[in-house]
Amino acid sequence: MSRRIRVLVAKPGLDGHDRGARVIARALRDAGMEVVYTGLHQTPEQVVEAAIQEDVDVVGLSILSGAHMTLFPRIKQLLAENGADDIMVMGGGTIPEEDVKELKEGGWTEEIFTPGTTIEDIVAWINSNVKVD
Amino acid sequence: MIEYVDRLLQGDRRSAAKIITLIENDGADKPEVMRRIYPNTGKAYVLGITGSPGAGKSSLVDEITKQIRAENFKVGIIAVDPTSPFSGGALLGDRIRMQEHALDRGVFIRSMGTRGSLGGLASATKDVVKVLDAYGCDIVIIETVGVGQSELDIMHYADTTLVVLTPGAGDHIQTIKAGIMEIADIFVINKADLGGTEKMITDIEGMLDLSPLLKGWRPPVMATSTLDGKNISNLWETIKKHRRHMIDTGTYREAAEKRLRLEVTEIIQRKLMEIIEKDLLSNGKMSSLTEKLVNREIDPYAAAGDLLKKFLP
Ligand SMILES: Nc1nc2c(ncn2[C@@H]2O[C@H](COP(=O)(O)OP(=O)(O)OP(=O)(O)O)[C@@H](O)[C@H]2O)c(=O)[nH]1
Numbered sequence: 001m002s003r004r005i006r007v008l009v010a011k012p013g014l015d016g017h018d019r020g021a022r023v024i025a026r027a028l029r030d031a032g033m034e035v036v037y038t039g040l041h042q043t044p045e046q047v048v049e050a051a052i053q054e055d056v057d058v059v060g061l062s063i064l065s066g067a068h069m070t071l072f073p074r075i076k077q078l079l080a081e082n083g084a085d086d087i088m089v090m091g092g093g094t095i096p097e098e099d100v101k102e103l104k105e106g107g108w109t110e111e112i113f114t115p116g117t118t119i120e121d122i123v124a125w126i127n128s129n130v131k132v133d
Numbered sequence: 134m135i136e137y138v139d140r141l142l143q144g145d146r147r148s149a150a151k152i153i154t155l156i157e158n159d160g161a162d163k164p165e166v167m168r169r170i171y172p173n174t175g176k177a178y179v180l181g182i183t184g185s186p187g188a189g190k191s192s193l194v195d196e197i198t199k200q201i202r203a204e205n206f207k208v209g210i211i212a213v214d215p216t217s218p219f220s221g222g223a224l225l226g227d228r229i230r231m232q233e234h235a236l237d238r239g240v241f242i243r244s245m246g247t248r249g250s251l252g253g254l255a256s257a258t259k260d261v262v263k264v265l266d267a268y269g270c271d272i273v274i275i276e277t278v279g280v281g282q283s284e285l286d287i288m289h290y291a292d293t294t295l296v297v298l299t300p301g302a303g304d305h306i307q308t309i310k311a312g313i314m315e316i317a318d319i320f321v322i323n324k325a326d327l328g329g330t331e332k333m334i335t336d337i338e339g340m341l342d343l344s345p346l347l348k349g350w351r352p353p354v355m356a357t358s359t360l361d362g363k364n365i366s367n368l369w370e371t372i373k374k375h376r377r378h379m380i381d382t383g384t385y386r387e388a389a390e391k392r393l394r395l396e397v398t399e400i401i402q403r404k405l406m407e408i409i410e411k412d413l414l415s416n417g418k419m420s421s422l423t424e425k426l427v428n429r430e431i432d433p434y435a436a437a438g439d440l441l442k443k444f445l446p
């Protein structure tokens with residue numbers, strides 16, 4: 001057995017660049033994970049379909065657009081509809097604290113990393129939250 | 134895990150994905166799962182796409198998939214990217230070029246890292262092909278970058294292999310890795326829109342003039358562009374022509390037999406290696422022999438014979 005943690009890094013929404021997502025993707029690779037990177041402008045449907053086919057443990061969403069209050073619930077809902085609600089969803093971006101609280105309490109995300117979080121924090125979070133069966 | 138097999142056979146993609154993970158991790162249920170899958174395989178046609186890094190392989194996979202879908206065949210795509218030898222992690226980015234098919238239920242895309250063990254990649258890929266075959270894919274496309282030996286080995290499991298090169302960027306045929314030219318059934322010179330393809334085509338044709346024809350097939354050399362669509366539908370027609378040729382000449386059946394024999398041989402080799410590593414080399418006997426070897430009291434042949442006695446009396 002040689003299990004590897006698999007993570008999908010996606011940049012949903014219509015806005016600009018994916019520099020942040022690429023940095024995260026590379027950092028997770030350097031931490032020994034297999035990172036599926038899907039590029040810009042992903043719809044929630046595309047994100048979920050990729051997460052299922054790639055059988056990832058975690059979906060990481062890089063969000064700048066302010067659409068987080070619809071994107072996270074939509075993705076969680078689609079995962080559930082496809083019998084894949086064991087896939088965790090984490091996010092990163094400038095998201096107001098009260099929204100973070102609401103999303104987490106609603107069960108729409110497992111964790112959100114706001115600016116100031118280090119890569120090490122994210123790696124540590126994934127390592128301690130992915131069940132290695 | 135076993136329960137996933139029935140669902141796989143009904144075309145459930147989450148089960149397909151879970152079984153592929155089992156194979157990649159070499160999980161305990163793998164032999165049993167593969168035993169149940171095997172009777173449902175042997176139908177898919179396997180197209181291998183390899184070549185230099187950044188040559189446009191994923192873009193071509195995307196374009197070819199469009200052609201295949203227009204004919205309503207179901208497609209499985211295995212996109213292999215290198216695992217970092219330092220961290221064991223991998224950045225799997227081939228999907229970026231295949232977004233158009235993300236929501237098409239007739240297309241299943243799986244990214245794989247090369248991971249560690251020698252021979253492990255080819256073995257895992259073969260099994261993943263079987264999973265996609267049983268899942269109902271008519272055509273399975275494997276993309277690998279043609280640099281490492283293990284990546285090239287995979288191509289021996291393809292029915293038709295495309296080698297993708299680009300005109301510029303130092304892809305001079307003399308500098309191309311040995312082994313890669315021999316496996317091509319079709320040469321693709323991509324990024325033709327950038328110009329400079331003639332020289333490359335002439336060079337390859339010149340090389341082919343000197344090579345013996347394999348089973349009556351001379352690999353066509355085609356200049357393509359995924360930007361302006363040049364020769365893309367021709368490429369798909371040529372792939373089908375090669376397939377027809379293989380079937381008509383009996384090469385297809387012959388290759389399938391050879392591959393299956395090879396697969397059994399490789400499984401035996403892997404199992405023997407495991408036995409050797411577990412039983413022969415780790416029971417302390419080796420370390421006790423080391424002293425004698427250093428002191429020239431015993432020679433390496435005698436030492437090996439000693440260790441093997443248990444197996445080869
Ligand atoms: N000009 C031109 N660029 C192309 C063509 N096909 C692909 N590209 C570009 O080449 C770059 C690499 O394309 P990919 O399809 O990712 O190439 P690849 O061979 O799969 O790359 P790796 O998997 O990283 O080895 C991208 O920026 C593409 O847009 C083409 O026909 N013409």
Ligand SMILES: [Mg+2]
Nearest residue numbers: 190191227276
């Ligand atoms: Mg690629």
